[in-house]
Amino acid sequence: MFRKSGLEKEEDTLQPRGIQQKILILQTITIAFTACALFAFTTGLAPLSAKTATIALFVIIAQALLLTMLQARTLKKDFELISRTIKNLTSTSPQDVEATPKTQEVVEVLSTLDIETQKARHQMENIVGQKRELDAVLESMAEGVIAIDSRERILNMNSAALALLGLSDLPAGKPSIQEVIRNSEFQKIARQILLSHHSIQDDIVFYTDQTEVILQVNAVPLQNSEGESMGALFVFHDITKLRKLESMRSDFVANVSHELKTPITSIKGFVETLLDGAIDSPADARRFIEIVGKQSERLSDIIDDLLSLSRLEQGGDEDQISREPILVRTVIESATLACQHEAREKNISIEVSCDPSLSFNVNSHLVEQALVNLISNGLKYSDDRNRIEISAELVQDEIRLRVQDFGSGISKVHLPRLFERFYRVDKARSRKLGGTGLGLAIVKHIAQAHKGYINVESTVGEGSTFTLHLPQR
Amino acid sequence: MTIHLDAEIDKLKQRLLALSALVEESLHKAVDGYLETNQALADYVIDRDNEIDRLEVEVEEDCLKILALHQPVANDLRFIVAVLKMNNDLERIGDLATNIAQRTKSLVKLDESPLFAKNIEQMTTGARKMLKQSLEALIKVDEELAKGVREADNEVDDLNRNTYRLAMEKIETEPTSLNRVLLSLSVSRNLERIADLATNIAEDVIYMISGEIVRHRHHILE
The missing domain is CATH 3.30.565.10 (Histidine kinase-like ATPase, C-terminal domain)
Structure with a gap:
């Protein structure tokens, strides 16, 4: 289908040709040469001698080699173009690939690639946007939220959780909850929920440097789409004041x-x-x-x-x-x-x-x-x-x-x-x-x-x- | 093989930190119980000691298992050795917290309020900070933090000496309060020991990081 559009602009010399077309041209030239030699020989224009025959053969081979080399060079450039375009696909700051390929098939590959790249980039933007939205929602919550994996390591923790627990920042990597939250009651709940896979609700007293806060902790098991357990989610709610008023x-x-x-x-x-x-x-x-x-x-x-x-x-x-x-x-x-x-x-x-x-x-x-x-x-x-x-x-x-x-x-x-x-x-x-x-x-x-x-x-x-x-x- | 070892070491670290959380809480509650003369808190701390003991044994068994199965070297070996020692120290701190809880119970029986509350409060703040900092040094693998703990120990020692001085004065002016004075002295001494053990933990952390044994070499500080 691309071929057709190529044919429409046949007269344009810059228009890329397909590999088949090129081979066809090559073959035509070779056949033409051979035919010329044969014709010269049969008509007696060139009396057949071993020498002339060898020269003719060499000329044919040489021109074939030359043409193949030229062809290989354009192909190499075209493939480099493909690899550059693919690199652009994943890079965060895509550069424009200016050059136009000389082979018809490469043009096709590139144009498909281009369309797919646009699609992928669009999807990526969507995903990143969604993640940002989620992060923003998580961060603006008054409740503390902590997600852990099945090995009790913290996957995510919002700033409300940090503030409620009196922490300044989360250590890099995937710290275990024991490293970050040194509260035995909470650690016990985490262990329990990872074993039982049943949600738990409890009120826990957390001690920060000077004060103590009473937090209501809601723990729910996290499952992936296949229903396998992949950790737990904790939501913290500060009930210190409420408790105080109640008492x-x-x-x-x-x-x-x-x-x-x-x-x-x-x-x-x-x-x-x-x-x-x-x-x-x-x-x-x-x-x-x-x-x-x-x-x-x-x-x-x-x-x-x-x-x-x-x-x-x-x-x-x-x-x-x-x-x-x-x-x-x-x-x-x-x-x-x-x-x-x-x-x-x-x-x-x-x-x-x-x-x-x-x-x-x-x-x-x-x-x-x-x-x-x-x-x-x-x-x-x-x-x-x-x-x-x-x-x-x-x-x-x-x-x-x-x-x-x-x-x-x-x-x-x-x-x-x-x-x-x-x-x-x-x-x-x-x-x-x-x-x-x-x-x-x-x-x-x-x-x-x-x-x-x-x-x-x-x-x-x-x-x-x-x-x-x-x-x- | 190394992946297994890493996973085991992570688990060991988690367990040690779980133990440390228990110990920190025990210390906190023991002193609060003493200052408030609160029998319930004292009972809680004494009750909790069983769990600390159980966890200590578990951590030790984990260490031995790793040593036998994986034969760790270099960093990993130092980590295991340090954990073995810290484990001991943490359990001892738990015991000392229990001691304080016992003193609280005696105080409740006497129906008296604690003496030298201000001093003891300050010592507790100091000891708790040291314990917290040494554990933080372990988590963050921070040698400087660990060295800071050793310096803080002097402060608690001074406060302990101060309690003795106050105790002598009190006995002279008010011999009838001898019982209370002795209880308060015991609490002060236990706190001083806890601070020492926190220093030990910090020294184990320094050993774990640098491979250098800094115990009994306080001139290094200067």
């Missing part, structure tokens, strides 16, 4: 009912005893009624605290607290005065260090309440004859009020939850020491209502430091 809520409900229930049970019990006859014995009756009075006071304390908390929350949200400029020192002094009685009972000294000229713009009543809560907290957890230090300083438009005690200190596990309502570090002990369990929650909300915050540092056995950060204006 906060359930603890809150449990604690609040406990805190309210204790005084009510006690009141109910003593009232029943009184009704059952104890009321007739004046000494007992008096003691019981005193207890009932004390418990109802406690109940009303808790309710007062809860109310002030909700007021603070509302006020803080709507920015409704009234502020006035006041000397920091005045607030600290009135707070220490309120705690003086308690301190004297335990023989604890309260030391104040504060620049007398320092002032801030706050709701003095609330800040005083916050300080009283912090100080009485410190007093509760300090041994007798200890001391409490209160200091105030101005750091970049921010007043820092520090209340430091040298008492029992708080273990690291409790620190993040310390400011939750009704959160108790040591349940038995705190209730013995009294308090509503709301003191620190109130302090936190007072700080927030002032657009400030509170933090705590503590070491077990050495004491705790609470710092109230309040904006000066």
Whole structure:
């Protein structure tokens, strides 16, 4: 079919000819020569002698050789052209092959090759594009994704997975999961899924340098099109916050009912005893009624605290607290005065260090309440004859009020939850020491209502430091 | 043959790292348990030690199998020898973590809080970092990282000495707290030993990479 198009442009000298055509020409020339020689010989133009015959033969052979050589050269060039074109096929930066082949068949090969190259390149572009899309999807996911092969080596890991596990980058090559994720629970799941081929879901605690994260891990076996196992896929979901909220809520409900229930049970019990006859014995009756009075006071304390908390929350949200400029020192002094009685009972000294000229713009009543809560907290957890230090300083438009005690200190596990309502570090002990369990929650909300915050540092056995950060204006 | 050997060595490495993950976690939980006086964590660590022991035996058996079947030379041989030694060290760290968990249980029984918490916390951070770094050196085949571990050991040693000083002061001022002081001292000492073992692991890594035995030759550092 290509031949036809070649024939159409017969007169074009540059037009390539087919190999058959060329051989035909060659043969024609050879036959013509031979015929000429034979003709000369038969007509007697050239008397036959051994010499002339040999010369004629040589001439024929020589011209045949010459023509074949020429032909071989063009063929060689054409084949070089083919090999260059094929090389272009796989190279990423194809160069234009300018030269045109001289043999018809090569032209055909090349043109087919050209069409196929275009097709292949198109497919390749599609594949690369798809892979990029997949990569982009994988990378933009909030969930961590890890794929492993059947020998527990990591095939793919997205950046969310790296971030969740606190890793900076993936080692080169195909690292095993043991190299990258040093968590025995996770390694166990990986082993299990490669053995059982059943998907697994579990919550695993991962430790990064300082923090711990709880990740929900969904593991599914990977199969190829023949249904053979070829590894596993893990999807990680960060549920740390969710867990924290869950435990906060359930603890809150449990604690609040406990805190309210204790005084009510006690009141109910003593009232029943009184009704059952104890009321007739004046000494007992008096003691019981005193207890009932004390418990109802406690109940009303808790309710007062809860109310002030909700007021603070509302006020803080709507920015409704009234502020006035006041000397920091005045607030600290009135707070220490309120705690003086308690301190004297335990023989604890309260030391104040504060620049007398320092002032801030706050709701003095609330800040005083916050300080009283912090100080009485410190007093509760300090041994007798200890001391409490209160200091105030101005750091970049921010007043820092520090209340430091040298008492029992708080273990690291409790620190993040310390400011939750009704959160108790040591349940038995705190209730013995009294308090509503709301003191620190109130302090936190007072700080927030002032657009400030509170933090705590503590070491077990050495004491705790609470710092109230309040904006000066 | 070499393909088999390579696969076996990869498997061995995975198993050793699985062991190290267990040990790292044990150490972490043991100290957390101590600082929080948490009986549950202590029990967990003690329970986990069986698994560590089992894995140690498995790693050792793997090493022996490779030595017998493949008769490795040069790099591979050094790797196997280093794994044999690291395996031992890791198991010992597991034991020391268990010791700390035992101290926690005594503390729970006494119903007391731990002493020198700050010091012990710092030592733990140091020891854990060293262990992590030595394992990282093994994974990344990084000699410099391994050398860094040896330097960090001094810090933990200093902290341990500091605990002793604090302990002496405490006994003088408050003789009634003797029990707590002794428990805290024991924990501090165990941590110091753990840091030493982490150094050993780092030295094994250096041996594995360079073929040079750097143990007992601390002047090389300078």
